Every structure is written in C-alpha cells, then in structure tokens.
Amino acid sequence: MEEISNFPLNPEPPEEESPQSQMHESTPDRKTMRTTKPGIKRLILSLTVLFSFIIGFPFLWKSIEIYRAPLPFDRIESFSSQLESDPLHFPCRFQAIFVGFDFSASRGLGPNDVAAAITRKMSQLNPNSSRCGNCIGGDYDVSVVIDSGSSCAQTEGSEAKCPLKCGEVVFGGKLSDEDFDEMLKRCLGNVGGGGKGYSVVVFNGDKEEGEVRAVVGKYRHAWVLGHVSEDEAVSRTAEIFARVFMNAGSEGNSIRSEFMPVGADGRIVLSFSLLNAEPQDWIYDWSFHEIDKTLLHPVIQALQPIANITVESQVLYYTPKSSFSYWDDIHGSHIFSTKDLPFFLNSNEWHLDTSVAAGGRSKVLQLVVYIPSAKECPLQLELPNGDLSKTNGFISPMWGGVVVWNPESCVKDLESKDPDRRVISPQNLQKLFEVLMGQLRQLLGLKSDNLYVGQSGAYILLGSERGFTEWELDVLSGKHVCFNLHSCATTLGSLSRLVQSLPRMIIIDEIGKQVKFSLEAAKFAQSYASTGIYNASAVSSRQARSLVEDAFFHPSIMSISYYSFEHCFAIYSPFFLPVTMHVILAALREWKRYKQENRKYLAWKAKERIVS
C-alpha cells in the first residue's frame, strides 16, 4: 500500500521532463540519445520482486513438503544382504567319548586325528550346513576323549574328565534307557558353558552282546552300546551329531523351516475344539481342565523360549464335515481318503473363531477333535497305499490339525429320548492328546517318530514327558530365530520398497523409530546368536520382527495418505501462473528498457565528448 501512496510523489517524471525540454533545444534526436542517466528505480523494483519470488520459492516448497521420517534404507539393504550371504549360526560343541576303544593301538590315530575324521564325516553328511540356524558350518568344534580302559587320551581344550568315571556302571547293571540317560547327564554334566554342547558316548561291548543299541536321550546326550568297530563308531558319532542333533532328524521332507507358526508378537494360541457332528446321536464332552493341567502345562513350559503359548478350548455342536465318506466292507468302517482332506474342514459350520483374547498378531493354531455322527461312524482315514491311518488325523501347516475320534460303540441308543451325554474317558483323552501333541510337533517342524533310520543304522529317540527334548528345542529355537530374522528382513525390504515407490507419502516419526529399533534388535539377535546366548537371541529376534510388523501395519501407512503433486499444482497454479508471468515480463521489460536507455545515454555522452 505504501508504495502506491508514495508513487505519485515519485519525483522522476518531472525529472525526466526537464532534461527532455532541455534536450529539445540542444539535441533534437530524442529517440537515439538522452542526456541523463536512465533511472533505475523501476528496474530495481521489478528485479526485487522477481528475486523475492525466487527466494521465496524454496520456502513455499518447504511449507508444502510432506513429512517423511528418514528411514535407513542403506542399513536395511545391508542387513538383508548380510542375512542372505552370511546366515545366522550358533556355536555348538560336540564331544565324542569312546570307551573301550584304542584307536592308537589299532590305527595309530591320536584323539586329534579322530576329531578330524569326525568333522570330515559330518561335513559329508551335512552338505548344506550353511543353512540358517544351524551350527557354525565348516569347522565343527569337535573334541574327542578316548578311554581305552588302560589309558586315556583327549584333544586339547576338552573339558570332559578323563578317564570317564562312570564307565563301570554301564556294564555293571542292566539299566533302562531313561535311567541311562539320567546317569549320563549326571556324570557328563552340561558340556561347555556357553552355547550348546552335545556329546555322544560310544561303549565298546563284547561281541556276544549282539545287537548294537544306539539311543538319543532327552537331554543333549546320545550313546551307542554294543560291539562296534572303530570306523563304525566314528561314522555313527558323526551321524548323530550331524543328522540328529543339528537337524532333528528331518531331511527336508517335512515342513520347510521357513514356516514357524509363531505370531509376530511371539505368541501361539492353541485353540482346541471338540466337534460334535450330530448332537442328536450323542454328545461328547471332555474334561479339558485336567488335560490342561497334567499334559499341556509341561509342554507349554518347555516351549517357553520359543513362544508364549496360551491354551483355550471349546465344544461345538452341529458341525458336520463337508467332504463325503463311503462305507468300506474290508475295513468295516466309513472311509475318507487323503484326496478328500482339502474338503474336510467345513468353514461354514465350524465356528472355530479366532481368539478374541489373543488379539493382534498372535498365531492361532486350531487343534480339532472331530466326532462323527452315527451315520458315518466309525470314520477312518485311508492312506494312499490303502492302509488305514493309525492316528486318524491330519495336519494343515500353519493352520493346525484335525483328529477324527470314533466313539467305542457306534450304535446309537434308540430307546432313550434324550441323546446320551458322554464324557471322553481319561484314557481315550490321553491317547487323543498324544496324537494332537504329535501334530503340534509336526506343525513346529519336528518329527513325530521315535525312531531315526540313518545310513549307519537306526537310532532310538527317547521322548521327554515335556513333549520336546532339549536338543529338539535347541533346533527349534535356532529355526525360530532364523524365521524371525528372515521375516524381519523381508518386511523391512517391502517397507523400504513401498516407501521409496511413493515419494509423497507421509511417514511419521514413529515408523522411523520402529524401523531403527527393529534393526538394532536384529543386530543384537545376531550378536547373541554368535556368542551362543540363545534365549536373548530369541527374544531380540522376536522383538525385531514385531517392531517391523508394527511399523509396516502402522495405521498411518495403512491409510496411505498420498498428497499428489497434481493436487498441489491445481491449488497453487491459479495464483502463481499469472503472477509469475507478470513478474517475469515486468523484469524483462525493465531490463530491456534500461539497456536501451543506457545505450542512448552513452551515445549522447560520446557525442558530448566529441563535441567538447
């Protein structure tokens, strides 16, 4: 406003006027010359406006900028590539104890040579040892103790007592496998301080003792009893180490290790459902409370390092299966075959609803007991080879398992008016739950067998009353850490791709923080794993995964607020387009004019000089 009111006071026009009147007398050629210096007020004014526009532009740009918390893209990249190239490994120590062998006498081998032979054999047996969650590949930390009765030799750095004190006991009395296991635990103790220490004890027996008995205990010990040659002892030891302890007996034919049914918050909800297909015929109930206390509680305790497990149960009624079954005279039962399994689950009628209590991202595993109606009782599962399944159940990975349980008598009591209400007897329930626990083991990626047949013989795997043996839990938690880190890396990768592909998406600070913390937690998990601090590693990896999931499913990302550039353009162009045209044109004109006038003035000056 001020400029306008000042404008008429601008003394320039009269100034211009007077020299021109003078010029009229001295030089008639006004078009080519002028006697005064051209005024620069208007030029300065228009240039100032132009420059203030140019200077103001970054401020405007800043003000309409969208807030994006900086995400460490390069760190995400390097983390996933590092996880790819250098999978996570745990340090493991293996200890082989040979009792009643004399390698030096028969072969001239020292304990170090035997250790080297075992390592070699292990590498052969376990070619893909670089798999994530395994023991550190290549050079296994194998220590060997050779107790030949008369002399005792061991590799350097071995922590076991030499000679083995409890040797006599072994041959003294006939011990059951369980007692033997306990005894070994007592006298070997836990090998090694940090990390996992596994040991195999080979007792060389007499020739008359007959069959060689190889047992894997429920702790981290295994033993081989009987007459074995030195070579066989070495190969068996290597096989137990490489196949059983490191891979839990699985050879990749069971569920892939990437699938670990643990929720992002590290929780599993085991939802047990008893389905009465037709309550008009019979109504079965179970005393789940007792099962929960006696059978499930130890299992949950055992799995504590892997996941926080909660158990719930319900009984549902009028829940027919959706596949068909047919009567088979040979088996004397109704048969459903493996082909029908995809259609067995009836999602219309089976309201196995997801748990409200679990909330968020817990994983719900459905374990279903199906009681067929009188029309289809007994109901049996036929395997592809024509046999009947002993467990009469099946699993669906990442979903859960189903067991069909047939009542003892399939005859419906036609006389009684009320349908009979029965309770599954404790013995039956016990059997049922053994099958269900086996299914749970399979869902977690373990074998449900108690026998492992390897290249050099069969191994009996001792079961634990907790459902999971210590060495199995080691394998599981390794897998768990791996699964968590992998899924963390994948989620981080997709998050960074998403963020980079949408340049005008708002990313709030919280997401940036979560990503940062997640990366840190992942780093911790890796470093804990390499030093063998297992539980801490599991906790950190879980944290890493849940943090990044939180970031990815953050409500502000879910509702992608995409403020497009077109929108911005549409709002500001009605102002800036005309105004900038004005400003630029004005500046250009003034500049042109100034140059022109200046030339005139210079011409006059030159003329003056010539004149003078």
Added chain:
Amino acid sequence: MALLSRKGTLFLLFLFSIFLLSASASNGSGEEEEEFWEELLLKPLPDRKVLSHFHFQNEAPLSDSFARHHHLFPKSIAQLVKKFHIKAMELSFTQGRWNYERWGGFDPISSHNAKPPGVELWAVFDVPPHQVDASWKDLTHALSGLFCASINFLESSTTYSAPKWTFQSALGSLRYGTLPREAVCTENLTPWLKLLPCRDKAGLSALMDRPSIYKSFYHSQRLHLTQAKTGANPKNSRVVLEQTLTVVLQPNILTGGTNYVSEAKMQPSWSLSSIFGRKINGRCVLAKSSNVYLQVERGLVTQLENLQSSTATFAANGTNLDDFGRNVGFELSVNPDRVLKEVEKSSSILYEYPIKVHKDSEQFDLGITWKHPVIWSTPHVPLYASRFLMGSGNERGAIAICMKSTESTQELVAANYVDQRCNFQVNVLQIVPWYIKVYYHTLQLFVDEKPQILTDFVERMHVSPSEDKVSPGLMELVLKLPCEVKSAVLNIEFDKGFLHIDEYPPDANQGFDIPSAIISFPDFNAGLQFSDNSLSKTPMLSKLQERSPVISYTEVLLVPLTTPDFSMPYNVITITCTVFALYFGSLLNALRRRVGEEERRLNDKGGKKDALLNRVLGKLSSKFRGRSSVSSQPSSSSSSSLISPKLILRVLLVAGIAVAWQYYS
C-alpha cells in the same frame, strides 16, 4: 496337508499316573456347570399382529477356566468379559419403532425389549475410573468385529456419555452410546446366532426364517450380559448371557373357519408355520429346558370373560380360560401342559408348552383360531412420551418432550386417592450431539399446559454440557410429577452448530439424528406375578416376574443442518488466487508506469495513420477511468489520475476484498 507318519506310535510319554483322576463332571454340583435354556413367547397384539419373543440364556460360572475352556458358553463372549472386565453389558440392534400405544408399554417385554432404532450399547466396567474410556473404546472395536456392525463409531468421545441414574447404579463406570442410523440385517443376526450352542440348526432358533423375520414391523435383537451372584461367596458368581430376539409380525390371514362374522373385524388366526413358514422340529438337545409360551394379555382376558358371561351356553358350563383353548374367543391347536395365571383378579394367562426331543413324525405347530371378534387394549406406559422438534430454518430450534397421561396414571390416582399428595418419579435422559448446541438455561417445564417453575418439580438434575468436537451434551432429570397430571412438556432451545467439512457424513443432506430420549418410571413395576411360584422357574418366567422399572424410548429426531457446497474449498482457493493474481499484476504494472513517456508517445503517434485504434482505446480507457476525465488535455489529467484518490480507493477495495475472502474462506 501333511499326513501323520504311518509309524503312528508316538513317542511322547506323558505322565500316566496323575491322570487317572475322575473327570471333572464328578465335582459338578450344578454350580460349576454351564447351562443353556431356550424359550419362545408368543402374544397376540390388539392391532392384529403377533409378538414373538425368543429368549436364550446361557450361564457359565466365573471360575479360573472362564474365558479359556468352555462347553456351552460362547468362548468369544467369555473372552470379551474377561479382557475388558465387563460387569454388565447390553447391545441391541433394532429396526422399526416399538408402538407404545398399541403394543403396550407396561409389561416386562416392552420395557426390556423395546429399544431405540439402530444400535444401542451400554456397558459397566470393573476397572478404575481412568481406564473406563479406554476399555469402552476397545470393547466397541471388538464388538464391531464380532457382530459385523459399525459399533466402532461409538469409539469417538463425541458419541458416548456416562449417564448416572437411568441405568443400574454403577457410578462412573457405565458408558452409553447409540447409533440411530445403523441398518440391521442378517449379517448381524448370523454372528448373534453363532453364540448359541445349537445355532439355528435345531431347537427354537430353527424357526428364524430370515425373510419372515426381516419383513416384520419391529425387529430387535439383543444381547445382555450380567454377573449374577449365587450364594454368599463372591467367587461363586456366574456370568449370564441373555440373547433375545423380539419380532412383531403380521400373520397372513388364514381363510376359512370364519363364516359368521366379517373377516375385517376378526383377529387373524395364525400358527407358527403361517407366521414363520416353519414348524418346530424338536428342542435343542443341549438346552436344559425348551419351552414355548403363549401369553394372553390382561385386557384380552377381561374381554373374553365379559364375552363368556354374556354367552349363555358357556356360562352354564362354567368353563373358563383355564380350560385350554375351549373358550368363546379362540381355540388353540395344541393343549398346553401348564397354565399360569397372574395373582391379581383380572390377570394375564400364560400357556406353557415344553418342546420334546426331535422325532421325525411329530412337529410342534402351535396355532390360534379366533372364533369371535374381540377388541382390547394393552397396558400403557404411565406417561406416553413423544418428542418433536420446533422452530424452522437452519439456525436454531427447540426440542420438546411431551408426556401425556394414560389410564395407568389414572389407576394410580384411583389407588392413592386417600393420600393427599401423591407423586411419582419420572427420569428423563436426553443426550444430544455437540453440534446441537443446547442452551440449558432455556429449559422450560409445562405441567398441564401451564408454565411451571422447574425447581418445583425437578428433584435432581445432572447436566454435562457438550464440548465442541469432544463430548456430547447430556441432561438427566429426575422429575416428581403429581399423580393427577394430564400432561407434562419439557422444552429446550438449541442452536445448530457448524461442522468441519471433513466431519460431514456422506449423506449430509439427509440430516442428523438425535438419539432417543429415555423416559423411565422407577415407581412403576413392570413385572407380572404368577400364582404358582413354587414351580420350577425358567429364565423366561423369572424374567417376566422380575421387578423392573418401566422404561420407554422416544422417537429419534432428524435435525437438518446447513450443509456446505462440498466443492467449496477448491472454489475458494481458485477465486482467492485469481483475485490475488489480479491485484498483484495491476500493482506491479502501476508501479512500473511512466506516465509522461506514454503521453509523449501518444502525442507522437497522434498524427499518424494508425491513431484511430489508439484513439478508440484511449477513449475507452478514459471512460473506464471515470467520466470526469473528459477533458481533451490528457497530459495534465493523467498525472493527476495517478495521484487521484479514486485509484487508491479502487486498489484498496480490491485488496480489501482479497483479504476478506482469504479471511472467510
């Protein structure tokens, strides 16, 4: 699908010894078990309609395994109760409006099951006061997922409030919210049915034929959770889940059998199969009891008795209504097992039919055939309440709640005639959204159409004024009205507020709903009293006999608010920008102008050929600048025109408009 290994013997060795305990059923002393009942109440209504009221009750002990192991009780509800520490809760989905005049308002069914349209939710939490709001928000989300409804809109603090006196006395921990515009359909019924152990596969719920239920005049589906204490030990309490479905149906008129009176006056004869299109095939085997009741109302019983006494033949026989279905008025197709009669003289009658276990041969199909036209009326609410809007325009208005006395109040007067000052209490709860800005000081009370001083009648008052975009306004009044009152009108004025453009719903032009006001009469007891109390009480009977206050809801009001042109922001932006650009451009041009030089150039060109155009332009511009500059000497006037206050005025005007525009946009 991975098969279990063929070598099926599992190697899990569990502890065998401990497990040989007997099953938990052995310690089931009745207190420990989960129980389920199903019942159906049918009642002919005076306006040729039929009320059918399904009542399902599920009970579970609040033990350690609650919310973890369940046999009959729905696990999802149990988990809700446990997770959000719910003491009591009621959720109702309603379509249609309960007709208090014709369908009655003074009986247990109407005061429990007549609900406002849409969704109504209240819950009492057992948490410290500062956590109640958080629990409420979580609960609304959980319920929204569970029942496929937009209950999550109740999460916003503008939609719920904490009334003090209308509901059970749960100070501070009760929250109440309604969604008047929620549409109710099968997607809400299916999850509700999933909570029943038999769903709609067997038992009474199998009657729920979706088309016939949803073409009803009134449809209200309700879920009510309470904790009932049994015995002195507080640990012994049970969680009671009541699920009711109340439907008012128009039976199809069965032709035939009515030849002596014109059909128009007759009540339509109906049967279960004619109103639902289905028959009852058998009870739900899991239910402890499964009963169908037929209620004959007080008014109808009186009418029938009158009719009976006037008809000589029946009078001679001395038959009464207890003689099943052999009365003058109507005939029942099935003989009831039991007849329950209210204690009072002119009382309602309840016929009970227990449902047997499923047999293919027999199906239960209760029917009623009317033989004589009967006209009766239902017991009315003490004060019939209606609510309406006053005023016009989009600026202000007033809400009026009008309560008119009915015959119940007259009875009360008659009963208390001896007492000189007979009063009865009326509780009024009115919740208004924040954009209806109620002026509480304008509250007026008219009793018998005469303005009254509020303090004479209002015993207690609780007002929490609305806060813009934070909380709704709540007004609770406890009125003491004299028994002989004819009418009472509450009147309160309001201003209509403005919403932000983002806050309008998609159908903003339809108007905004003000939730129903709740009028309750704590001095009146809606319960019925049946004679044989000693007999086994089913949940339905105990519900009917429960002493509960009479509650009625008013209509939902639709308030039109000013709705903006939703493209306005863009228009405003564009116009403002254009004005600014114009202003800026002209300012810049004015600053750059060299008046003297222009004139000189004009003079120079004056003599030339192309001066015509310039002259025209000059004339035009001079005209544009004002008629005053008609003088042929532009050299003197032009310099003055620059200084002229007109230009300044014009520029100021443009700038002022621009600023004003910017300010108001």
